[in-house]
Amino acid sequence: MNKFELIDWLKAEHGQWQALLEKIGPARMELPGVVAHWSMKDIVAHLSGWHSTLVGPLQVARHGDPQPPPPWPANLEEDDAINGWIYEHGRERPLSEILAESNQQFEQLFAILHALPDNTPVEVIQQEGREYYFVRLGEERFAPGEFFYHFHEDHEAEIRAWLAKIDTE
Numbered sequence: 001m002n003k004f005e006l007i008d009w010l011k012a013e014h015g016q017w018q019a020l021l022e023k024i025g026p027a028r029m030e031l032p033g034v035v036a037h038w039s040m041k042d043i044v045a046h047l048s049g050w051h052s053t054l055v056g057p058l059q060v061a062r063h064g065d066p067q068p069p070p071p072w073p074a075n076l077e078e079d080d081a082i083n084g085w086i087y088e089h090g091r092e093r094p095l096s097e098i099l100a101e102s103n104q105q106f107e108q109l110f111a112i113l114h115a116l117p118d119n120t121p122v123e124v125i126q127q128e129g130r131e132y133y134f135v136r137l138g139e140e141r142f143a144p145g146e147f148f149y150h151f152h153e154d155h156e157a158e159i160r161a162w163l164a165k166i167d168t169e
Contacts, residue, residue, distance in 0.1 A: 045090030
């Protein structure tokens with residue numbers, strides 16, 4: 001796989017993500033109970049919170065700068081604590097702001113990847129029947145598709161089950 005194929009894959013994944021958000025629609029984005037007590041808005045904020053830890057580091061690595069700290073407090077190290085912070089940080093924010101932030105992160109990711117040299121190495125790793133794509137910048141390896149890997153593996157089935165349930169009500 002090369003950089004352009006990776007970008008095409010990411011754009012296709014992003015298109016499917018956008019289609020899912022459109023199917024849910026703004027009127028249902030804040031309904032609780034999608035995943036436990038979380039709404040779809042909460043899930044978008046959650047995914048974007050973690051996505052920020054990819055976009056920023058990838059951007060600075062491209063320039064050889066030191067890695068930025070994550071957006072949550074430095075004392076939070078466990079995923080559950082970080083997820084709790086992301087939830088609390090996002091739950092009072094307007095839906096439009098959360099969706100705009102998510103879209104901005106994707107635009108930044110696409111811009112970063114387009115700006116990389118055409119011969120940037122893209123590694124493909126097979127694991128548990130899935131392909132994972134990594135970009136290598138110097139000694140560091142980044143997973144530009146992490147947003148989608150996490151979505152597919154940890155949230156998609158529950159979101160689609162919730163959507164199917166409310167579509168039949």
